[in-house]
Amino acid sequence: MTQEELFKKLIAHSKEYGFIFQSSEIYDGLAAVYDYGQLGVELKNNIKKYWWDSMTKLHSNIVGIDTAIFMHPKVWEASGHVGAFNDPLIDNKDSKKRYRADVLIEEWVAKQQEKINKEVEKARKRFDEFDETMFRQTNPRVAAYQEKIDAANNEMARTLEANDLVGVKALIENLEIACPISGTRNWTDVRQFNLMFDTKIGSVTEGANTIYLRPETAQGIFVNFLNVQKSGRQKIPFGIAQIGKAFRNEIVARQFIFRMREFEQMEMQFFVAPGTELKWFEHWKQFRMNWHKSLGFGDASYQFHDHIKLAHYANAATDIEFKFPFGFKEVEGIHSRTDFDLSRHAEFSGKKITYFDTEKNESYVPYVIETSIGVDRMVLQVMSAAYKEEKLEGGDIRTVLAIPAALAPVKVAILPLVKKDGLPELAAKIIDTLKFNYNIQLDEKDSIGKRYRRQDAIGTPLCVTVDHDSINDNCVTIRHRDTMKQERVAISELPQIVENEVGFTAMLKKLL
Numbered sequence: 339m340t341q342e343e344l345f346k347k348l349i350a351h352s353k354e355y356g357f358i359f360q361s362s363e364i365y366d367g368l369a370a371v372y373d374y375g376q377l378g379v380e381l382k383n384n385i386k387k388y389w390w391d392s393m394t395k396l397h398s399n400i401v402g403i404d405t406a407i408f409m410h411p412k413v414w415e416a417s418g419h420v421g422a423f424n425d426p427l428i429d430n431k432d433s434k435k436r437y438r439a440d441v442l443i444e445e446w447v448a449k450q451q452e453k454i455n456k457e458v459e460k461a462r463k464r465f466d467e468f469d470e471t472m473f474r475q476t477n478p479r480v481a482a483y484q485e486k487i488d489a490a491n492n493e494m495a496r497t498l499e500a501n502d503l504v505g506v507k508a509l510i511e512n513l514e515i516a517c518p519i520s521g522t523r524n525w526t527d528v529r530q531f532n533l534m535f536d537t538k539i540g541s542v543t544e545g546a547n548t549i550y551l552r553p554e555t556a557q558g559i560f561v562n563f564l565n566v567q568k569s570g571r572q573k574i575p576f577g578i579a580q581i582g583k584a585f586r587n588e589i590v591a592r593q594f595i596f597r598m599r600e601f602e603q604m605e606m607q608f609f610v611a612p613g614t615e616l617k618w619f620e621h622w623k624q625f626r627m628n629w630h631k632s633l634g635f636g637d638a639s640y641q642f643h644d645h646i647k648l649a650h651y652a653n654a655a656t657d658i659e660f661k662f663p664f665g666f667k668e669v670e671g672i673h674s675r676t677d678f679d680l681s682r683h684a685e686f687s688g689k690k691i692t693y694f695d696t697e698k699n700e701s702y703v704p705y706v707i708e709t710s711i712g713v714d715r716m717v718l719q720v721m722s723a724a725y726k727e728e729k730l731e732g733g734d735i736r737t738v739l740a741i742p743a744a745l746a747p748v749k750v751a752i753l754p755l756v757k758k759d760g761l762p763e764l765a766a767k768i769i770d771t772l773k774f775n776y777n778i779q780l781d782e783k784d785s786i787g788k789r790y791r792r793q794d795a796i797g798t799p800l801c802v803t804v805d806h807d808s809i810n811d812n813c814v815t816i817r818h819r820d821t822m823k824q825e826r827v828a829i830s831e832l833p834q835i836v837e838n839e840v841g842f843t844a845m846l847k848k849l850l
């Protein structure tokens with residue numbers, strides 16, 4: 339199965355089993371807006387819980403808040419979004435498709451990188467004792483590709499920094515980038531496009547004001563810095579976490595829930611003393627990478643991508659990229675934002691925003707390390723890593739979602755063998771012992787084999803079969819999703835077994 343086929347199957351599977359639906363589908367949908375179905379919402383809530391607990395419960399110096407989507411319009415002037423939250427867009431005149439100019443260049447770079455990787459793999463097969471680092475440094479073909487990549491990256495950074503849109507177009511032409519749809523290089527000029535949605539607050543008679551739907555949750559944290567610090571008597575270093583909706587009028591609406599116009603973010607701003615920010619940047623880089631790796635999708639599925647073009651206020655920035663079916667792409671950004679945000683809000687609001695450090699006996703504007711991750715991109719990460727079609731011994735194919743057990747939408751399926759002889763009643767009793775802590779599904783229809791397949795397809799880690807013997811021996815059969823192994827266990831032991839397998843604790847402990 340190619341990666342493209344996998345991606346198509348994943349989208350169809352997400353719909354068929356109630357994970358993700360196109361928004362307003364009966365009206366032919368709304369581009370880049372999606373709804374979460376009955377299972378999707380459970381998966382999404384579990385991802386949010388894992389993030390929230392790993393931030394606020396594992397760190398005594400991080401607290402959470404929940405701020406409004408609407409904010410004073412000046413917030414977005416201070417943050418720079420009104421002036422500069424733009425993407426450079428370009429259209430292909432033949433296909434009439436619109437692209438982000440920087441993304442076209444980044445995709446070209448990724449292709450060159452793939453060519454280098456192919457050279458490395460070829461060489462690895464040729465030599466017994468292969469020194470990859472040495473090969474990358476000395477092979478002339480690799481060096482030539484790398485030179486082209488560096489030149490393109492530098493030119494992209496230069497032109498975007500200088501807002502030189504003619505230069506961006508020239509770069510696209512020089513790299514001979516063609517439209518993936520029409521295959522032609524017949525491009526329009528590059529234009530800047532502001533991504534913020536606006537609307538009106540107040541009735542027109544009152545003199546309505548333009549306000550924005552927030553394009554990120556971070557600003558709600560910055561404007562509440564003093565409120566939280568004072569009311570919570572927080573001492574630096576400390577962090578504020580928030581999960582919430584964000585809105586961006588994205589130019590290119592492709593790749594399913596990877597790029598949406600309404601999405602959710604999980605952001606944490608960590609306030610530190612000036613001069614210590616790069617140490618904390620390293621710390622959060624590692625912590626956040628470990629969080630991703632703890633999901634068990636394999637370390638090779640992740641990479642850091644350090645920013646070449648730093649925003650003028652940042653002194654370090656990196657992305658954590660995940661290997662989606664369409665290549666390595668950003669799921670999370672980690673940014674060292676200096677004192678830019680708090681200083682700008684102080685300037686625009688006219689309020690003093692400083693912190694008095696009792697240890698240093700001085701006041702300063704704290705520096706900030708931000709970790710910012712998209713909930714929806716996490717859902718896509720989990721779904722695309724989890725989706726598998728396995729060939730069984732008899733030749734049958736089973737479709738299974740190997741979702742990390744703690745994140746699975748349904749934790750346990752209870753399957754009474756027949757719908758009589760007291761088995762449904764015993765099943766109900768078992769559900770009563772588990773339902774306060776876990777999402778449980780009762781499935782009574784069809785053969786046990788068919789029920790297993792249904793549960794595999796939605797990623798349920800455990801199936802519990804209640805049979806006639808269960809009435810007498812008070813035991814049930816547990817079947818594990820990934821190994822398909824079955825074991826007979828006492829009903830009284832179920833709560834502990836389930837907690838060990840699907841609880842969040844084991845995953846959280848891995849992070850310490």
Ligand code: ATP
Binds near residue numbers: 599602714
């Ligand atoms: P990209 O370069 O992909 O547009 P970005 O660098 O603009 O992303 P940030 O502003 O750093 O993204 O936002 C932080 C996180 O929010 C991203 O890592 C991503 O997971 C998520 N995110 C941003 N834009 C979207 C979107 N349109 N749809 C879904 N998630 C998004």
